[in-house]
Amino acid sequence: MDITTLFNAMPGAFSQGLIWAIMAIGVYITFRILDVADLTVDGTLGLGGAVCIMCMLAGMNVWTAMLLAFIAGILAGLVTGLFHTLMGIPAILAGILTQLSLYTVNLKVMGKANQAINVDKYDLLISLRFVKGVPFWQNTIVVVALIVVLLIAVLYWFFGTELGCSIRATGCNGNMARAQGINTNFNIVLGLMLSNGLVAFSGALLCQYQGFADVSMGRGAIVIGLAAVVIGETLFGKVFRNFALKLLSVAIGSIVYYLVMQICIWFRIDTDLLKMLSAIVVAVFLAIPYWKAKYFTKVNVRKGGADNA
């Protein structure tokens, strides 16, 4: 339990948190903006990693590989969206179906259960080797932080446009949206595509960072994404009202999640327990607003009742 090992591990945890922040922002788009729990992402993260790594092994430039991973994610989102809107399958089940199919797709893309990429032979954008002792602009933390900031800026702009506003309205109140001439089905599909595109992009970064892609690298990703969302909201929900700041709070939530995980590892907590711990944390944080509304509003009700009687 040497404190310096913890400090040495922190930059790595921080980079991972940043990479997962992109994934968490994707989850935020479906879960909070569209009000859909999209389980596709567990498969999409691996898809992004698989596509990116295979493209790079085939000699493509890293940016092209990441773009193709992004597009692959968009297509996965399209499939879930069509399952849901065109075939009337409940959103959660639609996501599970796509996620299961993606397991096969990822295996076929990679040809086997995992693929490694050598950081010395290929020109990777980020890597766990680039966290310390590299020029500032090659530092993984700097590169990914820049990408996250850029992404937040673009999303802030997008959700302020006519189309972006109509997507927000779709998630908030479908009846109202349709009454105002908004094609809600189209918007749900579009939101799912955007979200899964981002998750795949995050997977593309993750596979570079860890130097390999694995068919099961996305297992439980949705829970980590949700954890980042609820941690961000719990920490900053009261102060961050602006949409860009809300996205930033999700990113910070993801970083906090990985730092806490690193501390757990440093405490020599059995790493097999971590997934369950994450799930419990998410369950409790999702329950808090419900409990608050159910058990702690009595006083207000009585007061309001007297005023409005």
Place this chain on the structure above:
Amino acid sequence: MLELKNVHKTFNVGTVNEKVALNGLELKLEDGDFVTVIGGNGAGKSTMLNAIAGVWPIDMGKILIDGKDITRLPEHKRARYIGRVFQDPMMGTAGTMEIEENLALAARRGNARTLKVGITRQEREMYRERLKILGLGLEDRMTSKVGLLSGGQRQAITLLMATLKNPRLLLLDEHTAALDPKTAAKVLELSEKIVQQNQLTTLMITHNMRDAIKYGNRLIMMHEGRIIYDVRGAEKQSLQVSDLLARFEQLSGDGANDRMLLS
């Protein structure tokens, strides 16, 4: 202007809950008609409005607006012609979005949603003026989330949204039923003011017979999925609540039910 031809709709076909909601409904509205709609529970009033709005497809019949057949048009495409206010104040607005954002969404009804900015500065000024007309002080709270407002305020905003872009047809589905009497009266007055100012063709469902007589130029009574009484002009103006109740008993062969008596 609006034509309903032999419209049929049955819910839960083939189950014990099967319910014939619209049964050969016929209706023709003239331009500028302000029609109040009354009838007992389950008479098909809301179903008629939902059929016109396209919430679900009808089983049989035709719906035309300005001679154009919209029977097969999906809900969001019909919105180009139709403004709606619902009974539930929560239903007509997006609670997590700001007042001005809600108005901006409504201002684009019938247009394609592009990547242009969602709300412009000139628009804000225009909304401020429109909100002033409501007399609720909302013009000073334009960036407040709609979810923080009362039912009456939300309903007033929904009304404004439904009429922000002049609709060919305005559908008011018991839009004051969930409000307290004072607020209800205010929203109703506001509705009439906006309808008169813009000469809107309007269908308004109400359970209050006095309101049904007081407002509009035409009154229809529904029973078992069709219109059983249709009166307009001077004849309508001279109606009494007792006349309506007598009519209802005579035409439906049924004692006026509880909701009808609430008037």
